[in-house]
Amino acid sequence: MNTPLNSSSVSRPPGLISRLGNFIDRTFQYWTIAPLVITLLLLMAYPSLQLLRMSVSEVDIVKGHAVWEFVGLKHLETALQDPVVPVALRNTLVFVIAVVIIETLLALTISILVSRSHHLVGLYRTVLLIPLLVPPIAIGTMWRLMYDYNYGFINQALAVFGIPGPTWTADPKLAMPSIILVDLWHWTSFMFLIILAGLESLPQELNEAARVDGATESQIFRYITLPLLRPTLVTAVMLRTIFAFKVFDEIFLLTGGGPGTATEVISLYIYDVFSGQFRLGYASFLALGLAVIISVFVIFYRRLGRRTQI
Amino acid sequence: MNLHFVKKTQRSLFPILSLLIAFSFLLAACGPGTTTEAPAPTAAPTEATAPTTTEAPKPLPPITILINESPWLAGFEALVNKYVEETGNQVTLNRTPFNGMLEKSRNAVQASESEFDILTLNEQWYMQFYADGLVTPIKDIDPNFQLDPQVIEYEWATRWDPELGYSSQDGELYGVPINGNIMLYFYRKDLFDAQGLAAPQTWADVEAAAQKLKSADMAGYVVRANPPNWEFQAFLASYGGSVIKLDEQTGEWEVTFNSPEALEALNTWLKLGREYGPANYADNGQAEMIALMASGKVAQMVLVGASAPDFDNPEKSTVIGKVAAVPVPGSAPGMNATMSGIWVMGIPHNLPDERKQAALAFLNWALSKEAQLFYAQSGAIPVRQDVYEEMADDPKVGWWMKAMADSTPFIHAQPRLAETPQIIEVLDRRLKQALISEVTPEQALSEGAREIHKILTDAGYKVKPLAE
Numbered sequence: 001m002n003t004p005l006n007s008s009s010v011s012r013p014p015g016l017i018s019r020l021g022n023f024i025d026r027t028f029q030y031w032t033i034a035p036l037v038i039t040l041l042l043l044m045a046y047p048s049l050q051l052l053r054m055s056v057s058e059v060d061i062v063k064g065h066a067v068w069e070f071v072g073l074k075h076l077e078t079a080l081q082d083p084v085v086p087v088a089l090r091n092t093l094v095f096v097i098a099v100v101i102i103e104t105l106l107a108l109t110i111s112i113l114v115s116r117s118h119h120l121v122g123l124y125r126t127v128l129l130i131p132l133l134v135p136p137i138a139i140g141t142m143w144r145l146m147y148d149y150n151y152g153f154i155n156q157a158l159a160v161f162g163i164p165g166p167t168w169t170a171d172p173k174l175a176m177p178s179i180i181l182v183d184l185w186h187w188t189s190f191m192f193l194i195i196l197a198g199l200e201s202l203p204q205e206l207n208e209a210a211r212v213d214g215a216t217e218s219q220i221f222r223y224i225t226l227p228l229l230r231p232t233l234v235t236a237v238m239l240r241t242i243f244a245f246k247v248f249d250e251i252f253l254l255t256g257g258g259p260g261t262a263t264e265v266i267s268l269y270i271y272d273v274f275s276g277q278f279r280l281g282y283a284s285f286l287a288l289g290l291a292v293i294i295s296v297f298v299i300f301y302r303r304l305g306r307r308t309q310i
Numbered sequence: 311m312n313l314h315f316v317k318k319t320q321r322s323l324f325p326i327l328s329l330l331i332a333f334s335f336l337l338a339a340c341g342p343g344t345t346t347e348a349p350a351p352t353a354a355p356t357e358a359t360a361p362t363t364t365e366a367p368k369p370l371p372p373i374t375i376l377i378n379e380s381p382w383l384a385g386f387e388a389l390v391n392k393y394v395e396e397t398g399n400q401v402t403l404n405r406t407p408f409n410g411m412l413e414k415s416r417n418a419v420q421a422s423e424s425e426f427d428i429l430t431l432n433e434q435w436y437m438q439f440y441a442d443g444l445v446t447p448i449k450d451i452d453p454n455f456q457l458d459p460q461v462i463e464y465e466w467a468t469r470w471d472p473e474l475g476y477s478s479q480d481g482e483l484y485g486v487p488i489n490g491n492i493m494l495y496f497y498r499k500d501l502f503d504a505q506g507l508a509a510p511q512t513w514a515d516v517e518a519a520a521q522k523l524k525s526a527d528m529a530g531y532v533v534r535a536n537p538p539n540w541e542f543q544a545f546l547a548s549y550g551g552s553v554i555k556l557d558e559q560t561g562e563w564e565v566t567f568n569s570p571e572a573l574e575a576l577n578t579w580l581k582l583g584r585e586y587g588p589a590n591y592a593d594n595g596q597a598e599m600i601a602l603m604a605s606g607k608v609a610q611m612v613l614v615g616a617s618a619p620d621f622d623n624p625e626k627s628t629v630i631g632k633v634a635a636v637p638v639p640g641s642a643p644g645m646n647a648t649m650s651g652i653w654v655m656g657i658p659h660n661l662p663d664e665r666k667q668a669a670l671a672f673l674n675w676a677l678s679k680e681a682q683l684f685y686a687q688s689g690a691i692p693v694r695q696d697v698y699e700e701m702a703d704d705p706k707v708g709w710w711m712k713a714m715a716d717s718t719p720f721i722h723a724q725p726r727l728a729e730t731p732q733i734i735e736v737l738d739r740r741l742k743q744a745l746i747s748e749v750t751p752e753q754a755l756s757e758g759a760r761e762i763h764k765i766l767t768d769a770g771y772k773v774k775p776l777a778e
Binding site: 060083272278 | 412413416419420435438442443444535536588589590591592593601602605607731732734735739742743745746748757761764768
């Protein structure tokens with residue numbers, strides 16, 4: 001119902017000071033976070049834009065000065081004709097898919113076992129954390145020594161049982177599996193930590209109620225634990241995928257991309273183009289391409305995460 | 311709050327973020343990398359200071375040398391100590407692992423003034439520093455400088471011809487050699503003697519010896535697979551082939567990596583590696599090869615001369631006194647070929663004149679016969695022919711110093727263009743593929759040749775059409 005307004009009830013327009021005060025009140029949150037946002041943007045956007053700029057340029061250092069030449073999409077043309085790029089992309093995808101799937105399954109299994117264990121949980125957690133604490137350079141060196149055909153621990157151990165050891169990193173069929181094995185040793189604990197944290201945060205009441213209703217343990221896992229754990233799993237898989245796409249140290253130290261091109265991955269090739277061949281523009285283009293591929297995976301995982309929220 | 315507030319915040323932040331991104335674009339566009347032209351060279355040729363006879367020489371400014379951590383570092387340190395002792399000039403060494411050398415060198419020449427007075431540049435990348443003017447031509451520092459003819463120039467690794475874009479004999483002097491690494495052929499003399507075998511002169515001799523000496527515990531030969539290009543290029547040169555060839559009359563380049571000589575060389579290299587090598591023949595780098603020889607697991611191999619002291623080191627070797635060295639064999643007697651894998655020293659462009667003078671004074675002194683003899687006796691690899699010849703009689707190192715002296719006429723160089731790192735990447739990849747039978751030898755050579763042809767064409771060289 002409308003009520004007539006009398007002149008005394010009509011408020012006068014606020015003054016300038018009052019409006020300014022209102023404006024500050026309304027936007028106060030933005031002013032407080034503005035310095036941080038500006039700093040972050042400068043830190044993130046500027047290097048990214050430089051990378052973008054380099055990826056469409058030829059950059060040379062002459063007499064200590066960078067000489068830039070805009071080349072448009074020339075690097076795309078080079079990449080399409082570069083015989084290493086498809087091989088490196090294929091190997092990278094094989095590596096990523098293998099390590100992400102195997103590490104997720106392994107970590108999930110170990111996490112469930114540890115979460116159900118009532119003893120020595122701290123010890124398990126500490127022991128499983130060790131590979132994550134070792135610097136990648138040490139891991140590469142350690143496994144290189146272990147895989148050595150002549151002097152390596154693995155072949156010497158096999159020799160004790162009369163089994164001739166294979167050439168782990170020299171055989172094109174074994175080189176990638178050997179790298180993947182090292183990666184499993186290194187990164188499964190990362191996935192384990194995230195999944196275990198997710199498992200431990202799940203409410204136990206639902207499980208207990210399901211048990212009262214007669215559900216079996218596998219039914220509880222299938223219909224309660226797994227759906228509740230999905231957001232955690234998606235996050236863990238997404239992070240691991242990003243890291244796996246950028247794999248470098250292990251392959252650089254163990255095989256250098258060989259034998260042949262059996263373990264050549266895109267990060268290793270970018271390093272060679274950038275540092276060995278000093279083709280800054282082309283290396284930037286490849287790096288940007290890798291970032292785009294990773295972004296596609298991230299978008300996919302984010303959508304998957306949203307769809308699976310309950 | 312919360313959803314409404316968040317949405318409102320996102321809406322309000324959008325224009326602010328857009329502005330900031332635009333601002334970042336502006337910054338990127340105005341950054342220091344916007345130079346589009348190289349500035350005109352500022353270092354004018356400087357006159358050499360005439361020595362005065364009445365005054366005692368003034369001590370030169372202290373210098374800093376970027377030097378790689380390698381087996382010959384101890385010898386170089388001894389040389390530097392001797393220089394300091396003799397002249398009173400101060401020298402600081404910046405010791406850096408191999409993998410950091412290129413980055414440090416590049417950073418130094420991009421600074422307003424280099425932190426190093428002398429850069430130690432590897433065979434694989436010195437060309438970029440010469441081609442881009444990042445080191446000073448020696449005659450710009452001292453117009454009267456002459457390299458002693460006894461100093462080996464390793465197929466002109468010291469020089470650069472800007473017109474050809476290549477290290478040629480007529481090029482200007484940009485650097486001086488400081489480590490004379492070349493390949494030698496090492497073999498187990500005790501085993502050869504026991505079988506009545508003479509030191510091989512040809513690859514056929516090598517194969518015959520490999521056949522006789524290979525056993526379950528002993529590889530007949532081992533190829534260097536990581537990286538393979540260097541050793542293979544010696545095979546290639548020994549068959550009269552090369553990766554690329556310059557026609558100095560027309561200035562045209564020809565890609566010859568797919569020549570019949572290259573195929574012969576590759577087949578020989580693959581046969582020796584696969585049939586007579588250890589089971590992991592596709593996985594051996596220099597360190598593994600040294601370990602194989604030092605532990606008595608291989609009968610013969612081609613390796614850098616600098617590895618010789620390892621076979622006499624009682625802490626590493628079980629074959630002391632049993633290894634001998636001769637020049638790398640050839641496809642036929644007299645067709646021997648060894649590859650240069652040297653280090654040169656250059657003086658950065660971005661130094662004041664007096665620092666350049668001090669750096670050159672050290673290099674001049676270090677190349678003298680007396681200094682080089684001391685250098686060799688200290689365990690390093692000298693760069694003078696007369697020193698090798700004199701050291702050939704040395705009871706301790708004479709066995710391989712003589713081989714070094716005898717190898718000088720057979721020294722060959724890898725392609726020495728600014729694009730060499732790209733060419734090397736192709737060689738390594740294609741040779742590795744051939745070694746593990748990922749491709750046939752013919753495919754490796756023809757595909758490699760096509761890629762090298764494209765590299766040269768794209769870089770603007772005049773290149774002859776590729777022979778199929």
